[in-house]
Amino acid sequence: MLNIILLGPPGAGKGTQAARLQAARGMVQLSTGDMLREAVAAGTPIGRKAKAVMERGELVSDAIVSALIGERLDAAAEQGAIFDGFPRTRAQAEALDLLLTERGRKLDQVIELDVDEDALVERIVGRFSCAKCGTGYHDVFRPTKVPAVCDVCGSTEFKRRKDDNEQTVRTRMAEYRAKTEPILPYYEERRLLHRVDGMAPIDQVAAEIDVILDGAV
Numbered sequence: 001m002l003n004i005i006l007l008g009p010p011g012a013g014k015g016t017q018a019a020r021l022q023a024a025r026g027m028v029q030l031s032t033g034d035m036l037r038e039a040v041a042a043g044t045p046i047g048r049k050a051k052a053v054m055e056r057g058e059l060v061s062d063a064i065v066s067a068l069i070g071e072r073l074d075a076a077a078e079q080g081a082i083f084d085g086f087p088r089t090r091a092q093a094e095a096l097d098l099l100l101t102e103r104g105r106k107l108d109q110v111i112e113l114d115v116d117e118d119a120l121v122e123r124i125v126g127r128f129s130c131a132k133c134g135t136g137y138h139d140v141f142r143p144t145k146v147p148a149v150c151d152v153c154g155s156t157e158f159k160r161r162k163d164d165n166e167q168t169v170r171t172r173m174a175e176y177r178a179k180t181e182p183i184l185p186y187y188e189e190r191r192l193l194h195r196v197d198g199m200a201p202i203d204q205v206a207a208e209i210d211v212i213l214d215g216a217v
């Protein structure tokens, strides 16, 4: 039962790769961004607190996201976990270690998707997903096979994230550089960190991740 982290700036491909791993390996994708968007949509107290912060592209508090992850880990006690978009700060990285240890689990690999910043804006601005099943697409890099029809569920309704605009992306990148990049050494020191070229096509990134998870690296 592997527990892994996917790290990388907004648009690096974390969600795309996590969804594939979830389907291919029976692991569970734990995306704090998805959890927070659900909370916002449901109008829960957490959602009401997080909404404006997310729309600005800033980080939600460490306590909130760590609590969300703890709940989901308990709900998926028998499955390997793919942490997608968590941790994003040193405090969250330490919280994750504790959450795992308390449950008799451990971190196996940390994969950083390395991408150049200019490409990220293009990726984020072209991102959309199926409104019914959540499958992620891109206008140019991952279009639906039949125009405007979801490959997976056949739905014709799609949505775009409110924070996927150039202005917010710049703030999110700055947050990544200031608060998330500094946690890389925390994992490097423990020899858990692997870098993957996130600029490669989606299938190639997936193949590189498979090699790492299968222990060949």
Ligand code: ADP
Pocket: 009, 010, 011, 014, 015, 032, 033, 034, 036, 053, 054, 055, 057, 058, 059, 060, 061, 062, 065, 084, 085, 086, 087, 088, 092, 172
């Ligand atoms: P992306 O996939 O583009 O990196 P996410 O969906 O992971 O974005 O996150 C969207 C927003 O949700 C972030 O900009 C931030 O406001 C909030 N968020 C998600 N995960 C975290 C986290 N671990 N810590 C703090 N804020 C978070």
Ligand code: ADP
Pocket: 008, 009, 010, 011, 012, 013, 014, 015, 016, 017, 123, 124, 126, 127, 128, 136, 137, 138, 139, 141, 142, 198, 199, 200, 201, 202, 205
């Ligand atoms: P993240 O979760 O890191 O924010 P996503 O997985 O949502 O990133 O990817 C952002 C956008 O870029 C999506 O529209 C996705 O289809 C597309 N994408 C993901 N990986 C690649 C890739 N390797 N090459 C080109 N486009 C990609």
Ligand code: ZN
Pocket: 130, 131, 132, 133, 134, 135, 150, 151, 152, 153, 154, 155
């Ligand atoms: Zn669908």
